[in-house]
Amino acid sequence: MLSALLCLLALAGGAAPAAAAANARPCASPDSASAYPFCDASLSILARARALVSLLTLDEKIAQLSNTAGGVPRLGVPPYQWWSESLHGLADNGPGVNFSSGPVRAATAFPQVILSTAAFNRSLWRAVAGAVATEALGMHSAGQAGLTYWAPNINIFRDPRWGRGQETSGEDPAVAAAYSLEYVKGFQGEFGEEGRIRLSACCKHYTAYDMEKWEGFSRYTFNAKVTAQDLEDTYQPPFKTCIQEARASCLMCAYNQVNGVPMCARKDLLQKTRDEWGFKGYITSDCDAVAIIHENQTYTTSDEDSIAIVLRAGMDLNCGSFLVRHTKSAIEKGKIQEQDIDRALFNLFSVQLRLGIFDKPKDTQLGPNNVCTAEHRELAAEAVRQGAVLLKNDNAFLPVKRSEVRHVAVVGPSANDAYAMGGDYTGVPCNPTTFLKGIQAYVAQTTFAAGCKDVSCNSTDLFGEAIEAAKAADIVVVVAGLNLTEEREDFDRVSLLLPGKQMNLIHTVASVTKKPLVLVLLGGGPVDVSFAKHDPRIASILWLGYPGEVGGQVLPEILFGKYNPGGRLAMTWYPESFTAIPMTDMNMRADSSRGYPGRTYRFYTGDVVYGFGYGLSYSRYSYSILSAPKKISVPHSSVPDIISRKPAYISRDGLDFVKIEDVASCEALVFSVHIAVSNHGDMDGSHAVLLFARSKSSVPGFPIKQLVGFERVHTAAGSATNVELTIDPCKHMSAANPEGQRVLLLGAHVLTVGDEEFKLLIET
Ligand SMILES: *[C@@H]1O[C@H](CO)[C@@H](O)[C@H](O)[C@H]1NC(C)=O
Ligand SMILES: *[C@@H]1O[C@H](CO)[C@@H](O)[C@H](O)[C@H]1NC(C)=O
Ligand SMILES: *[C@@H]1O[C@H](CO)[C@@H](O)[C@H](O)[C@H]1NC(C)=O
Ligand SMILES: *[C@@H]1O[C@H](CO)[C@@H](O)[C@H](O)[C@H]1NC(C)=O
Ligand SMILES: *[C@@H]1O[C@H](CO)[C@@H](O)[C@H](O)[C@H]1NC(C)=O
Numbered sequence: 001m002l003s004a005l006l007c008l009l010a011l012a013g014g015a016a017p018a019a020a021a022a023n024a025r026p027c028a029s030p031d032s033a034s035a036y037p038f039c040d041a042s043l044s045i046l047a048r049a050r051a052l053v054s055l056l057t058l059d060e061k062i063a064q065l066s067n068t069a070g071g072v073p074r075l076g077v078p079p080y081q082w083w084s085e086s087l088h089g090l091a092d093n094g095p096g097v098n099f100s101s102g103p104v105r106a107a108t109a110f111p112q113v114i115l116s117t118a119a120f121n122r123s124l125w126r127a128v129a130g131a132v133a134t135e136a137l138g139m140h141s142a143g144q145a146g147l148t149y150w151a152p153n154i155n156i157f158r159d160p161r162w163g164r165g166q167e168t169s170g171e172d173p174a175v176a177a178a179y180s181l182e183y184v185k186g187f188q189g190e191f192g193e194e195g196r197i198r199l200s201a202c203c204k205h206y207t208a209y210d211m212e213k214w215e216g217f218s219r220y221t222f223n224a225k226v227t228a229q230d231l232e233d234t235y236q237p238p239f240k241t242c243i244q245e246a247r248a249s250c251l252m253c254a255y256n257q258v259n260g261v262p263m264c265a266r267k268d269l270l271q272k273t274r275d276e277w278g279f280k281g282y283i284t285s286d287c288d289a290v291a292i293i294h295e296n297q298t299y300t301t302s303d304e305d306s307i308a309i310v311l312r313a314g315m316d317l318n319c320g321s322f323l324v325r326h327t328k329s330a331i332e333k334g335k336i337q338e339q340d341i342d343r344a345l346f347n348l349f350s351v352q353l354r355l356g357i358f359d360k361p362k363d364t365q366l367g368p369n370n371v372c373t374a375e376h377r378e379l380a381a382e383a384v385r386q387g388a389v390l391l392k393n394d395n396a397f398l399p400v401k402r403s404e405v406r407h408v409a410v411v412g413p414s415a416n417d418a419y420a421m422g423g424d425y426t427g428v429p430c431n432p433t434t435f436l437k438g439i440q441a442y443v444a445q446t447t448f449a450a451g452c453k454d455v456s457c458n459s460t461d462l463f464g465e466a467i468e469a470a471k472a473a474d475i476v477v478v479v480a481g482l483n484l485t486e487e488r489e490d491f492d493r494v495s496l497l498l499p500g501k502q503m504n505l506i507h508t509v510a511s512v513t514k515k516p517l518v519l520v521l522l523g524g525g526p527v528d529v530s531f532a533k534h535d536p537r538i539a540s541i542l543w544l545g546y547p548g549e550v551g552g553q554v555l556p557e558i559l560f561g562k563y564n565p566g567g568r569l570a571m572t573w574y575p576e577s578f579t580a581i582p583m584t585d586m587n588m589r590a591d592s593s594r595g596y597p598g599r600t601y602r603f604y605t606g607d608v609v610y611g612f613g614y615g616l617s618y619s620r621y622s623y624s625i626l627s628a629p630k631k632i633s634v635p636h637s638s639v640p641d642i643i644s645r646k647p648a649y650i651s652r653d654g655l656d657f658v659k660i661e662d663v664a665s666c667e668a669l670v671f672s673v674h675i676a677v678s679n680h681g682d683m684d685g686s687h688a689v690l691l692f693a694r695s696k697s698s699v700p701g702f703p704i705k706q707l708v709g710f711e712r713v714h715t716a717a718g719s720a721t722n723v724e725l726t727i728d729p730c731k732h733m734s735a736a737n738p739e740g741q742r743v744l745l746l747g748a749h750v751l752t753v754g755d756e757e758f759k760l761l762i763e764t
Helices: 004-010 045-055 058-065 113-117 122-141 173-188 228-235 237-245 267-275 291-295 303-313 322-332 338-354 374-387 435-440 463-472 502-510 530-534 548-559 576-580 640-645 729-733
Strands: 202-206 250-253 282-285 389-393 407-411 445-449 475-481 517-522 538-543 621-627 631-633 649-652 655-659 671-679 685-695 706-715 720-727 742-745 747-753 756-763
Touching (some): 045 338, 113 122, 113 374, 122 173, 173 228, 173 237, 173 706, 202 237, 282 338, 291 303, 407 463, 435 475, 502 517, 502 530, 530 538, 621 756, 671 685, 671 706, 685 720, 706 729
Parallel strands (some): 202 250, 407 445, 407 475, 475 517, 517 538
Antiparallel strands (some): 655 742, 671 720, 685 747
16 A cells, blocks of 8 residues: 555655655665675675675765765665654654654554553563554654664663653663563564564663763763672663663663763773674664763863774764764874774664665555554553552552442643653654543543642642542542653652642642542652551552553553552652662662662662562462472583683682583573462452562672562462463572672572562572
């Protein structure tokens, strides 16, 4: 159904239609190989890329180094826009996605990542990424989107104030790694011959990037001081998985420095991805991340020096125009040679060739009709349902029987705001449903009162109408929490409390309702709602993250018991007192000598409002361990050289460790745990089963506990389901030593699921 014209337009990937010259796919015609050697399908991808580079002039080469890459009309090479965004649906934060002209005017806004993560369901994550990819291909076919996307954001949600924590899959490196695997595989699709892919996904932002703008610090100039230990077992694992296992075709280097060197210039860390993790793809800078190296970080003394260090470090593409403007002069001044550019172009053209950009288009079924489909809307709803986290439910207040409710009051500034629902990197939603609209579909008499003019809630002027609405209703639902006005890109929070006078609003409303009220919280970052947790006038608290366009549809399903929630928090909810710690302190490990409590459930020693993995359900679930090994033996290295050179295990402070690199076969250590999950409630339900491990002895610098396996399980009311978790001790039960080497602690470990636990001995 696609017209040829649309196909051609697609090649411009968001650039002006004029760019779609008749020869926009230089290799589309059967005899193109004789005209252009880079079209020769009998050559390898790399040989084709080299052949193309060999034909280019210096100026033509330099024009390739920007996200807005120039075309080479004399060779039929079209211009290309590398920057499209797809974090949780197609978004127009980058110029590659364009909703304002063409047949596609909206795309499905799936829930923000922090909410989908709370589902702890790998197949859901993969399905969502697959649906976003389908929409991307559909939109691409209409010339309104590119083929290269800069998602997922797999940084660790290290500090609860982080404005972009919402975009991530939380604080646990293993969860972020698992999410990256599903996202990239679901998005890029199956690999074809020589790594051909339908779309390109990007692991960002490499590495230790998790602060926007806080007090006097800015992400553009921040020097993240990271220990070798934290780097190895907190910041790097998602990137390693995203590259090595998921085989992403793009990596983005971050703005920040790590230990004094700008990330796009950290040759060691960039090269590691290729040499050790087998990365085959292109490395892009974050936008303007090269310009700031001289201008703002004063790390180099000239713009040309900045270009030299990033190209020599292995960066291939610059988001922005900096390289286009200054590379010629860097060559003229002898800072770089033309080969330094060629190296980058081999990577860039290889990815374009793997995407088939130059070749005859495949017969594709996808087009504008594959965007905003009912199927995608249902999947988005499913992601909200599965991710929703029930934080409090006194006396099983929820679900309420719809038949017993005549009048609902819906209170809160976001309750009728379709644009508070999406979070960062939301495009144009297809058909957003607000909470008010969603509840109106269930209960005819529904009164709305904003209570506050906006989420910042600086005045009590509108409290009066909220009080009136609340007094008259049987059930009161207050929608509170955050919005992009409080947390977003380039903007961190300074407080974990509800913004402005929102707490006063909740207190005021709670004091006049007939029954305890239901508090719905929006936002990506944790909120200190201790007051609500302890207030009996607040019966239930439900966290919905940023639910995207279907949030309003799903809320009443949960309130009225059509869906039984079972999501779990993917990050620790700290109390407000945590904000005494500088956001800039990158240390994960607690340090009592300086009163530092550590970060995330793996190391944090202080009090929590709600912990990592917390989440209730309308059912009570219990677990019993059906089978698990009592001990496992680490096979000694089979490499004689290693055995003779260093001991297979090390002893320190009376404890024995084995270095992961010395383990002959990590696969031999993999084991299964079978768990029976019983649902004692009267509703069927699915929920996330989380298995944690800790060492029997508490070892300084080792995690207090860590997640070693998870699986979402569906269990019918009054029955039991068996679930099998597969544990990879090398990967999930190990941690880094102070030198940054991964080690596995020998001896007794305790594995826990809910209230059940069992002991596992690891020996050599
Ligand atoms: C979208 O594309 C149209 C037509 O090419 C162009 O005029 C417009 O500026 C683009 N919009 C954005 C936001 O890039
Ligand atoms: C970098 O410095 C330039 C020149 O002082 C300034 O205009 C620009 O806003 C700064 N950029 C950032 C991201 O701080
Ligand atoms: C939420 O934030 C968006 C984007 O900043 C803004 O347009 C909207 O008005 C805000 N909504 C509320 C209720 O404050
Ligand atoms: C609300 O008050 C805070 C400080 O109390 C201020 O920073 C913010 O700009 C105000 N917001 C609005 C929308 O007036
Ligand atoms: C996980 O998500 C998929 C996709 O939505 C769904 O089909 C499946 O039922 C979910 N698993 C559980 C146990 O809820």
